Amino acid sequence: MNPFDFKPEALAREILEFNGKLAQGLNTLSALEDVEVGVSPKDAVYAEDKLVLHHFRPQVEKPHPVPVLIVYALVNRPYMADLQEGRSLIQGMLRAGLDIYLIDWGYPDGGDRYLTLNDYINRYIDRCVDEVRTRHGLEKINLLGICQGGAFSLCYTALHQDKVQNLITTVTPVDFHTKNDLLSHISRHVDVGLCVDTMGNVPGEVLNWTFLTLKPFRLMGQKYMDLVDILDDEEKARNFMRMEKWIFDSPDQAGEAYKEFITEFYQRNKLVKGQITLGGQTVDLQTITVPILNIYARDDHLVPPDASKALAGSVGTKDYTEMEFPGGHIGIYVSGSAQKTLPPAIADWLKQRA
Amino acid sequence: MDKQNSNPGGFDWQEAQRRYLEAIAAFGKSSGADPLNPWAGALDYWWKSVAPAVADSEKAMFGNLVNQSKTFLGLADQFGKMMAAAAQGKDGDWKTILDQHLEMMKAGMSGKPGAPAGQPLAAFWQLPLDTWERTLSSLSAMPGDMFKGFKDGSPPPAADRFPSIPGIGYTKEMQDQFQRGAQLWAEYQKHLSEYQALLSAAGVRAVDILRERVAKLGAEGGKIRSLREIYDLWVDCNEDAYAELVYSNEYAEKYGRMVNALMAFKRHAQMLVDEGLATLNMPTQRGMDTMQKRQSEMRRDLRAAEQRQKADSDAIEKLRRELEALKRDMRMAGRGRPDSVAAAENPRAKRRPPRGQSGDIPAEGPE
Numbered sequence: 119m120n121p122f123d124f125k126p127e128a129l130a131r132e133i134l135e136f137n138g139k140l141a142q143g144l145n146t147l148s149a150l151e152d153v154e155v156g157v158s159p160k161d162a163v164y165a166e167d168k169l170v171l172h173h174f175r176p177q178v179e180k181p182h183p184v185p186v187l188i189v190y191a192l193v194n195r196p197y198m199a200d201l202q203e204g205r206s207l208i209q210g211m212l213r214a215g216l217d218i219y220l221i222d223w224g225y226p227d228g229g230d231r232y233l234t235l236n237d238y239i240n241r242y243i244d245r246c247v248d249e250v251r252t253r254h255g256l257e258k259i260n261l262l263g264i265c266q267g268g269a270f271s272l273c274y275t276a277l278h279q280d281k282v283q284n285l286i287t288t289v290t291p292v293d294f295h296t297k298n299d300l301l302s303h304i305s306r307h308v309d310v311g312l313c314v315d316t317m318g319n320v321p322g323e324v325l326n327w328t329f330l331t332l333k334p335f336r337l338m339g340q341k342y343m344d345l346v347d348i349l350d351d352e353e354k355a356r357n358f359m360r361m362e363k364w365i366f367d368s369p370d371q372a373g374e375a376y377k378e379f380i381t382e383f384y385q386r387n388k389l390v391k392g393q394i395t396l397g398g399q400t401v402d403l404q405t406i407t408v409p410i411l412n413i414y415a416r417d418d419h420l421v422p423p424d425a426s427k428a429l430a431g432s433v434g435t436k437d438y439t440e441m442e443f444p445g446g447h448i449g450i451y452v453s454g455s456a457q458k459t460l461p462p463a464i465a466d467w468l469k470q471r472a
Numbered sequence: 473m474d475k476q477n478s479n480p481g482g483f484d485w486q487e488a489q490r491r492y493l494e495a496i497a498a499f500g501k502s503s504g505a506d507p508l509n510p511w512a513g514a515l516d517y518w519w520k521s522v523a524p525a526v527a528d529s530e531k532a533m534f535g536n537l538v539n540q541s542k543t544f545l546g547l548a549d550q551f552g553k554m555m556a557a558a559a560q561g562k563d564g565d566w567k568t569i570l571d572q573h574l575e576m577m578k579a580g581m582s583g584k585p586g587a588p589a590g591q592p593l594a595a596f597w598q599l600p601l602d603t604w605e606r607t608l609s610s611l612s613a614m615p616g617d618m619f620k621g622f623k624d625g626s627p628p629p630a631a632d633r634f635p636s637i638p639g640i641g642y643t644k645e646m647q648d649q650f651q652r653g654a655q656l657w658a659e660y661q662k663h664l665s666e667y668q669a670l671l672s673a674a675g676v677r678a679v680d681i682l683r684e685r686v687a688k689l690g691a692e693g694g695k696i697r698s699l700r701e702i703y704d705l706w707v708d709c710n711e712d713a714y715a716e717l718v719y720s721n722e723y724a725e726k727y728g729r730m731v732n733a734l735m736a737f738k739r740h741a742q743m744l745v746d747e748g749l750a751t752l753n754m755p756t757q758r759g760m761d762t763m764q765k766r767q768s769e770m771r772r773d774l775r776a777a778e779q780r781q782k783a784d785s786d787a788i789e790k791l792r793r794e795l796e797a798l799k800r801d802m803r804m805a806g807r808g809r810p811d812s813v814a815a816a817e818n819p820r821a822k823r824r825p826p827r828g829q830s831g832d833i834p835a836e837g838p839e
Binding site (some may be wrong): 119120121122124125126127128132133136137140141143144147148164211228229231232233237241300303304306307308312313315316317318327330331332333334335336337339340342343345346359362 | 526534537538552578604619686691698699704710714724727757762767772823
């Protein structure tokens with residue numbers, strides 16, 4: 119049977135309606151001005167080079183005594199975890215009674231070109247951990263890693279287990295050579311050393327391009343058609359623009375650290391093999407015995423579930439919990455359903471291990 | 473004031489509407505409209521007239537939106553004709569009509585000489601590559617690529633032979649470097665073409681997937697009732713064809729070669745720029761890299777020295793406390809009342825441990 123069921127006049131009407139929505143939509147967009155991101159009040163409590171350690175103001179009278187330090191990825195900006203009212207993992211965790219710190223890596227420039235992963239993990243993260251420990255008079259604190267920050271948190275915990283009480287990893291790649299890992303696949307034959315020698319720091323635009331080309335027609339085409347459909351609703355348009363701002367707010371990557379991460383983690387898959395070395399020390403995930411909560415996203419196209427779930431067989435802890443979130447890589451932080459499930463689940467898990 | 477005109481961004485909505493209506497009207501009589509994509513042409517015409525009124529900070533976002541809308545309208549035109557023809561065909565005919573249109577689309581996407589021009593479908597598959605080139609052009613070591621003139625179409629006559637002309641005399645080295653640059657650029661173009669060919673083939677494959685999906689829909693009694701539905705279906709087909717491509721080893725290899733070739737060319741261009749700067753006695757990128765590397769190493773050395781110094785200070789402090797405790801114990805022993813050294817090791821401890829259990833220093837002072 120012929121599936122085409124419409125008339126030319128309907129087609130013309132659809133186009134005219136589309137054009138009308140587009141033209142009116144430009145007015146909506148221009149009225150938005152700059153969209154605000156980051157909703158929870160916070161204070162900068164430590165700074166070193168470009169890094170700033172933020173402490174979010176607790177939202178309950180007696181927060182959980184062991185604070186959580188969030189280690190964000192070097193890619194994109196950390197306000198993704200605190201995007202807007204009602205769409206903020208951090209806000210949910212604060213309301214669930216947790217005390218939250220967050221590392222903001224800032225925007226590296228030419229002076230940061232030779233920062234290594236050792237600098238990021240054994241220096242910056244370690245100093246932030248020490249700062250939080252000192253502020254709370256504790257030997258150990260809780261770590262929560264996001265994506266690449268999760269991989270860093272694993273490395274850190276393997277080397278500094280005496281300072282970590284519990285570890286939570288979210289959408290964290292562990293095995294970089296799983297079947298559906300497209301980022302890993304397309305980077306396999308790229309001479310990253312040559313790229314970094316040429317570009318110095320790797321521009322955020324290059325990373326944006328890489329992420330967009332994972333699903334180019336959806337992310338560079340269809341997404342904007344969807345936008346036209348919601349342009350008559352200012353709040354929806356504002357939400358879209360918040361995400362758009364985050365997507366294209368891409369710091370450059372410190373060249374040396376980028377080279378190490380792509381070659382050692384993505385191309386040679388050394389993390390899961392226990393072959394990463396930082397500052398002369400080998401990162402052996404099997405040495406990790408602290409409790410781990412590993413949260414992955416079922417529909418993640420950047421870090422496939424299998425890449426995260428590989429953690430189960432790679433660590434030495436006897437207290438390992440896995441949690442699947444029914445959504446994508448970003449939805450885990452900003453979707454409505456994530457707000458209802460993740461913060462209480464994280465808080466409960468931590469409180470059981472106080 | 474009208475709500476739509478109370479715009480702090482200063483965008484004049486009524487004026488934009490007026491121009492849009494003019495553009496639509498002009499589209500009907502303008503000989504300048506794109507005959508292949510008339511709807512997209514009208515939108516383009518309108519955007520050019522209102523763009524000057526849009527704030528610079530918003531222009532990029534609006535431009536992106538308008539560009540995607542033009543692609544949509546181009547597709548609408550192309551699919552519209554096909555769908556209108558197919559909708560009028562009898563149950564047996566629609567497949568023939570569909571096949572004819574799809575074959576025309578495939579020919580347009582193949583990129584082969586003589587293929588129909590102005591195909592919005594082909595433009596759709598330019599998305600990844602266009603973005604790639606715009607991204608990379610912003611990373612050039614010089615304002616614009618040295619060999620930009622070679623970029624599109626065939627190189628100038630004899631350009632392919634230029635890189636192999638031997639250099640002589642005083643400028644030999646300079647000539648060698650430019651020839652090397654030309655070779656690297658040619659290599660990049662070769663790998664770019666191979667990459668582009670992969671994308672074109674995937675585009676053709678997407679048309680086949682579309683044909684299969686539409687046939688399946690027809691067999692299941694499903695309906696396509698709007699352009700947006702076929703657009704969404706087309707996006708799905710493209711993503712599926714693209715996924716088939718990008719997960720292949722061939723894609724990873726050709727993508728890697730393209731990126732590496734471009735980086736090799738840009739690295740060489742950077743070296744040439746450095747040469748020029750050096751002759752002017754100005755700082756070079758190479759020199760800056762060396763300085764930054766040394767500075768990073770010095771900071772690491774300094775930090776390690778600080779850590780060693782702190783460890784030494786801590787050890788000295790501990791020894792000092794032990795020494796003071798020993799002296800105190802000796803004084804006490806002289807008065808017949810010995811003290812504990814452990815307290816010195818942990819000055820914050822409130823309770824004094826029992827004699828003889830205070831740590832590595834004997835609680836009993838030397839007699």
